[in-house]
Every structure is written in structure tokens, then in C-alpha cells.
Amino acid sequence: MVTIGEIAKAAGVSVSTVSKSLNGYQEISEKTRQKVKDVADKLGYTPNAAAQSLVLKKANTLGVVYEVEHGLKNLFFAAVLEAFRRYVQSKGYDILFLSNNTESKFDYLKHCQSKNVDGVLVMSTDESYDSVRKLVDSKLAVITLDPRDSTDNSIYSDSYHSIIKSTRYLYELGHRKIAFINGSYSNFVGQERLKGYLHFMQEKGLEPIYLKDHSNESYTFHEGYQTMKLLFENYGLPDAVCTVSDLMAMGAISYLHNHGYHVPNDVSVIGFDDLDICQICTPQLTTVRQDYEKIGVMAADALFHMLDQNVRQLEPMIIDTSIVVRDSCKKRTV
Structure with missing residues (x-):
């Protein structure tokens, strides 16, 4: 491994001059800087990124x-x-x-x-x-x-208006008993999505169907499955289900399928994210696309x-x- 001492010897300058040349110090003339660079290139010198970051206070x-x-x-x-x-x-x-x-x-x-x-x-x-x-x-x-x-x-993403958009889509398909599979109640995004759902349901005079005391933190298939189970046990079969993630939508579909219901003939389900797997699951998932x-x-x-x-x-x-x-x-x- 080539050292700056070897470059200094080959270029006929001090170690300090080599260090300052390689690290872009303005006090070094362009002629000297270029000379040091040429020698360093010829010797195959590779700068130490950690050392440079200490000098420049910039680690890239x-x-x-x-x-x-x-x-x-x-x-x-x-x-x-x-x-x-x-x-x-x-x-x-x-x-x-x-x-x-x-x-x-x-x-x-x-x-x-x-x-x-x-x-x-x-x-x-x-x-x-x-x-x-x-x-x-x-x-x-x-x-x-x-x-x-x-x-x-x-x-x-505009979570509030996105959920209004997806709930409205289900409404315009003729669904009125629209359940909501929520995300986390502890963070901004989860709260905004719930607000969007509640706003639309209230605007249309519809009864919200969601679990007030059940917060989903991970937006997973398992959480979608379990939340659909609780919704079904507490409210019966909805016309449609609005979810806050594609994986949760797939979990809900799995629960419905396992209990003899067909999506979309019996229940419509809409996801959120538009992950690649939406195109290969059965049925292919209608969803809200976030531009990741x-x-x-x-x-x-x-x-x-x-x-x-x-x-x-x-x-x-x-x-x-x-x-x-x-x-x-x-x-x-x-």
C-alpha cells in the first residue's frame, strides 16, 4: 500500500505538502497540487476515506x-x-x-x-x-x-386524503358497510389515515366499522388476518374492507377465503402501497399507490x-x- 511518505519522496516535497495537496487545501499552488496528484496516480495511491473525513469533516x-x-x-x-x-x-x-x-x-x-x-x-x-x-x-x-x-x-404520502380516496372508491362501487383495517394509533401517519376514513364515513352518514382499541404497529399480513377476524366477530361480514397496507389487505383476504367468502364477489378489499406482490397475488390487489x-x-x-x-x-x-x-x-x- 502506497503511503504519502513515498509520494513525498518521489515528488520531492514534504509529507505535509502531499497531505494538503490531496485534501484540497487552497494554500497549495495548482502546479504543486497537480505534480503531487500525478505522482500519486503513477504510484497507485488510494486515499484513506476515514482519514480524509477527519481532515475535511465530511465523510460522504x-x-x-x-x-x-x-x-x-x-x-x-x-x-x-x-x-x-x-x-x-x-x-x-x-x-x-x-x-x-x-x-x-x-x-x-x-x-x-x-x-x-x-x-x-x-x-x-x-x-x-x-x-x-x-x-x-x-x-x-x-x-x-x-x-x-x-x-x-x-x-x-398524503395519508388523510388517500384514505378518503380509497373509501370513496368503495362507496362509488355501491358499498355502504365499509370496514377499516387500521394501522398504528401512535404515529402521525396512522392517525391521519383513521381521520380520513372517519371523515368520509361521517360525511356520507355511514356507521364506521373499525376497532377503536386495537392498534396495529407493523402493517403485516398477520395483523391484517387478525384484525379481519376481530371485525368479523364483532360486526359480521362487511360489504368492503379498506386497509392501510397491501400486506394487511392480503391477510384480510386470506381470512375471508378461509371462512368461505370470495373476494371480490362477496367482499371487496382495497390495499395501500402498491407493492410488486399486488400483481402476483390472487386476486390481484386493487390498491392506493404510493410513489416510493x-x-x-x-x-x-x-x-x-x-x-x-x-x-x-x-x-x-x-x-x-x-x-x-x-x-x-x-x-x-x-
Whole structure:
């Protein structure tokens, strides 16, 4: 491995001059800088990224904060992360994953500072919220996909109007007994989706069908199955089911199928996310599409903007959604 001492000897300059030349110090003339660069290239020198980050106070690394329990198991977050990763790496940056592991009081800020990351994308916050809040309030550039008490520095889909949109779609198909499979009641997104459902049902004079004391934290197939079971046991068979994730919709469909009901002939079901699996499940799932590619790229762009302009607060960026019609919903015939 070539050292800066060997470069200095070959170039006929001091070690200090080589170090300053390679790290872009303005006090070094362009002629000397180019001479050092040429010698370094000829010798096959590879700079030490960690050492450079200490000198420049810039690691060209973005952190991604997630929780082991929920973060990367969420297929929507995984799809957003893939778009984020491609864009970030195209700009020459690396990604450092930061999880709470098994520590309930994991200090994200301290960990980010020790790794010298330039900015952070926060994917989920439920279990380590206090630590994440500390991170958001710091001098680091931070963007979150899962806002809680503040939506500043956040990128997220318009959950409130998206659920109104999906509930209206079921209503326009003639359904009136529309059940709702909810998400988390503890975070902003889950609360907004419930508000959207309740608003539409009240507007149309319909009785809401949902579990007031049952919060789903992980948006999984299993939670969809169990929530559909509880809805059926408490309210009977609905005309239609509005859900807050594709996996939960598939869980609901599985429960209905296992109990002798056909989707969509007996019950219409609509999902939320538009994951790739919507096109290969049976029936293919009608759903609300979140533009995860756009969210991932916008998150990266926002972090780069914060770093370039040295700003640490941005207005919330809200992404619109659309309904993708497939085979799990059907017009109701009396």
C-alpha cells in the first residue's frame, strides 16, 4: 500500500505538502497540487476515506435510521430505501445503516456523531422516538419518512386524503358497510389515515366499522388476518374492507377465503402501497399507490440540499397518491 511518505519522496516535497495537496487545501499552488496528484496516480495511491473525513469533516456518508423490529421488514420502506440507495450512491456517497439493535435507549445522535455521517434518513421511529427526536433537533441534516409530533423535515404520502380516496372508491362501487383495517394509533401517519376514513364515513352518514382499541404497529399480513377476524366477530361480514397496507389487505383476504367468502364477489378489499406482490397475488390487489421511487429520490435530494445550502429545517413534502384498479374490488349488486 502506497503511503504519502513515498509520494513525498518521489515528488520531492514534504509529507505535509502531499497531505494538503490531496485534501484540497487552497494554500497549495495548482502546479504543486497537480505534480503531487500525478505522482500519486503513477504510484497507485488510494486515499484513506476515514482519514480524509477527519481532515475535511465530511465523510460522504448518509445514515439510515431504522428499528430492527419494524424497519426493513416493512416492504414499503424497503422499496423506498432501494430508490434512495441508488440515487445516493450515484452521487458518490456511501450509506451507513443505524439500528437500535436490542437497546431500548439507543442513542442515535451519539452513534451518528461517532461515525461522522453527513446526514440521516429516518425510516421509522415508534420504539426509539425520544432518541430520534434528539437526532432531529440536532445540527445534523435529517429527513424523516415517519413524522410524529412535527412534520418538518418530513417526506410522506398524503395519508388523510388517500384514505378518503380509497373509501370513496368503495362507496362509488355501491358499498355502504365499509370496514377499516387500521394501522398504528401512535404515529402521525396512522392517525391521519383513521381521520380520513372517519371523515368520509361521517360525511356520507355511514356507521364506521373499525376497532377503536386495537392498534396495529407493523402493517403485516398477520395483523391484517387478525384484525379481519376481530371485525368479523364483532360486526359480521362487511360489504368492503379498506386497509392501510397491501400486506394487511392480503391477510384480510386470506381470512375471508378461509371462512368461505370470495373476494371480490362477496367482499371487496382495497390495499395501500402498491407493492410488486399486488400483481402476483390472487386476486390481484386493487390498491392506493404510493410513489416510493419518488419518495426515495426526494429524500436523498432533500438531504443533499440541506448539506449544500447549510440549512437544517425544511417544510414538509407531501406526495400525492393514486388508485390502481385490479381485481379485488367489484361493483355491488343488490
